[in-house]
Amino acid sequence: MKMTMKPTENLSRDTEAVADSLSAMMKREFTSYSCYDGYLNPSDPTMVTADDRKKLVDWCYGVVDHCQLSRETVASAMEMVDRFLSMPSNSADAARVCNEALRDQSKFQLLTIAALYSSIKVNERVALSSELFSEICLRSYTAEEIEAMERTLLNGLSWRCNAPTAHQVGLSILSLILPYVDIPEVTWGFLMDETKYLTELAVQDYYFSTQRMSTTALAAVFNVVNDTSTKVRRQTIGAFLRVIMECFDFDDSEQINAARRRLNFLAKPDTQEDEMMDDEISLESLEESVETIKASNSSSSHPKRGHEGHFWHEKDELGHEQVVSPSSSLRDISSEKQDSSLHFC
Incomplete structure (x- = not known):
């Protein structure tokens, strides 16, 4: 008979170790993974929008849900995208891609796909090949394009791709x-x-x-x-x-x-x-x-x-109902293609 894991088994009771870990994570917020100013300008009609970004996050959630991966992988991927686009570029190639991604929805989408592809390799026990990712994207981008964008992204981030979520x-x-x-x-x-x-x-x-x-x-x-x-x-x-x-x-x-x-x-x-x-x-x-x-x-x-x-x-039972986390399937995302200004793969 399979034993059900108690929720608190996912929490640590070693408060000293947790405190040290929390301090370390927060220190990284001021150093390796600093928070920069926003990169989108809503008054600039040539730029991608916050709504474009949200649609891509929904698509990423759909991919990891379909592949039975962790949604935290999406959080890590978007952290890389946001940091890449908001921080000063460390190379001419990164600066070029950053400028293109902010004004070209297709490039913004490719950057997000490359970040998810990389985040899966870093955070999951299994990795999806670039060829499979290209299939997931319905061949909107080739495996070579995804790999090239991943290299630019990681180089632009100085290979810092493991920020706390x-x-x-x-x-x-x-x-x-x-x-x-x-x-x-x-x-x-x-x-x-x-x-x-x-x-x-x-x-x-x-x-x-x-x-x-x-x-x-x-x-x-x-x-x-x-x-x-x-x-x-x-x-x-x-x-x-x-x-x-x-x-x-x-x-x-x-x-x-x-x-x-x-x-x-x-x-x-x-x-x-x-x-x-x-x-x-x-x-x-x-x-x-x-x-x-x-x-x-x-x-x-x-x-x-x-x-x-x-x-x-307290020993009383809680009488509240569970709230199911939102999810978006690949089919749901696909059905929205025609209504979205952002091209979805």
């Missing part, structure tokens, strides 16, 4: 909370699934290409806790999140709240803007809880494990 950062944040609270496995599963869902939505949105991955991740976790929890749970877990914000070099509260509002808009597009953050976990109103937690942990810079280290105990 928002989902990875989000799991680290949840791992740091894990020893503090004792809540049902179904609750942890819901928190993890919803965080994954929101970080996948963020990949589609050009706005988040200009934000740090840690900002996207923290905003997603805050929103999930706010949307799925009781008032007591919001206050308790929210207080831990506020402590984590102060212990690590996250963006300020204003930046995190802006990201939270944007994620809310993506997840609930029919919600009025003035209602989006109603009943939110305020990032400024938790000082009393923060001071209480700090005092209880004054002897250690990391959360202590064990029942004594839990500040809250």
